[in-house]
Amino acid sequence: QVHLVESGGGTVQPGASLRLSCAVSGRTTTTSVWGWFRQAPGKERTFVGAINWRTDDTLIADSVKGRFIVSTDDAKNTMYLQMNNLEPGDTAVYHCGARPYLRYTLSTQVEEYTDWGQGTQVTVSS
Secondary structure: OEEEEEEOOEEEOOOOOEEEEEEEEEOHHHOOEEEEEEEOOOOOOEEEEEEEOOOOEEEEOOOOOOOEEEEEOOOOOEEEEEEOOOOHHHOEEEEEEEOOOOOOOOOOOHHHOOEEOOOEEEEEOO
């Protein structure tokens, strides 16, 4: 089991950038794939991006492709979500999650991530 803590959210104007961080601790060697999801009020949690930190392979949702980038630090204990050219439709609580042991696929499905952080709010408004 791993412990995840998100940070970096805030309120910004359209067109601005933010970088979210997800600090991962605990038995990190038992996981390979970490993901970012977001949940707007009254809506389901949806996939944003994922990374296999062992291979640096990434997957980004079509809705944010070209604007958002997923990466990790060199120590492989923090995952980032660089968000550029933010739009009001990006407003949501952003959560990071980890897939369980021996699961290496960059999954887009919420149910395939078993450990989650508490989330960080991102609001894009003029």
